[in-house]
Amino acid sequence: DGGITQSPKYLFRKEGQNVTLSCEQNLNHDAMYWYRQDPGQGLRLIYYSQIVNDFQKGDIAEGYSVSREKKESFPLTVTSAQKNPTAFYLCASTPGGLAGAPYNEQFFGPGTRLTVL
Amino acid sequence: GQNIDQPTEMTATEGAIVQINCTYQTSGFNGLFWYQQHAGEAPTFLSYNVLDGLEEKGRFSSFLSRSKGYSYLLLKELQMKDSASYLCAVGGTDKLIFGTGTRLQVFP
Numbered sequence: 001d002g003g004i005t006q007s008p009k010y011l012f013r014k015e016g017q018n019v020t021l022s023c024e025q026n027l028n029h030d031a032m033y034w035y036r037q038d039p040g041q042g043l044r045l046i047y048y049s050q051i052v053n054d055f056q057k058g059d060i061a062e063g064y065s066v067s068r069e070k071k072e073s074f075p076l077t078v079t080s081a082q083k084n085p086t087a088f089y090l091c092a093s094t095p096g097g098l099a100g101a102p103y104n105e106q107f108f109g110p111g112t113r114l115t116v117l
Numbered sequence: 118g119q120n121i122d123q124p125t126e127m128t129a130t131e132g133a134i135v136q137i138n139c140t141y142q143t144s145g146f147n148g149l150f151w152y153q154q155h156a157g158e159a160p161t162f163l164s165y166n167v168l169d170g171l172e173e174k175g176r177f178s179s180f181l182s183r184s185k186g187y188s189y190l191l192l193k194e195l196q197m198k199d200s201a202s203y204l205c206a207v208g209g210t211d212k213l214i215f216g217t218g219t220r221l222q223v224f225p
Contacts, residue, residue, distance in 0.1 A: 033212070040125075042204060042217035043160075050211055058212070090159060105150060106213060108159035 002027045004109035006091050011114045013085075021076045021112045023091035030096030032074035033106065036060060037088045049074055050096065078114065085116045119143045121216035123205050128222045129195050137190045137219045139205035147208035151179050151190045154202045154218065163203075164190070195223050 004025040013019045025032065031050050035043040045058030049068040063082025068074055078085045092106040121141045129135040148167040152160035166172055166181035166188060178191040192199055202218040
């Protein structure tokens with residue numbers, strides 16, 4: 001079955017610790033995205049990558065870092081510099097190209113709920 | 118700037134019809150998506166519009182007017198399982214811009 005996996009589903013960390021969220025896809029998609037969602041809020045873009053070894057900052061990149069060493073994988077690290085990291089994190093992928101093209105709907109992983117204590 | 122507006126919450130009765138509006142002002146436009154998101158879950162794709170007019174998919178329809186920067190999602194024959202958030206998103210060159218979502222509650 002093709003899809004996007006994120007692990008773990010729930011994650012707890014102490015304040016001041018870095019934590020890395022996993023995102024893997026076997027859809028052979030070129031583009032991958034990380035979003036953050038807070039209660040009652042829409043999706044805010046953290047980072048995205050259109051191709052291996054390249055990525056761009058989204059609207060709220062401060063306190064986060066990413067890597068894209070393989071097409072299938074786009075891990076997100078939440079660093080201690082992120083002031084308010086508790087949130088629901090969603091990873092998504094698309095085949096690539098224009099974000100609004102009809103073939104380019106975003107496929108989402110199940111999400112990771114991060115709680116910083 | 119980029120701005121997408123949707124109502125925050127709506128309520129409706131089982132079996133009824135509800136229309137969720139979305140207005141947008143973005144620097145580019147490459148299509149408009151609607152997603153459904155149940156609480157605690159990932160969004161799932163509902164519809165896509167790039168040309169003006171109505172797209173129908175079963176109980177769900179979506180309308181677009183590019184000149185007015187306006188779209189709506191129409192849900193017919195509402196069911197309890199339609200209680201969810203509905204996200205409007207505009208396609209840019211390399212990313213989607215999401216609205217804050219409309220939380221729909223369907224009552225018996």
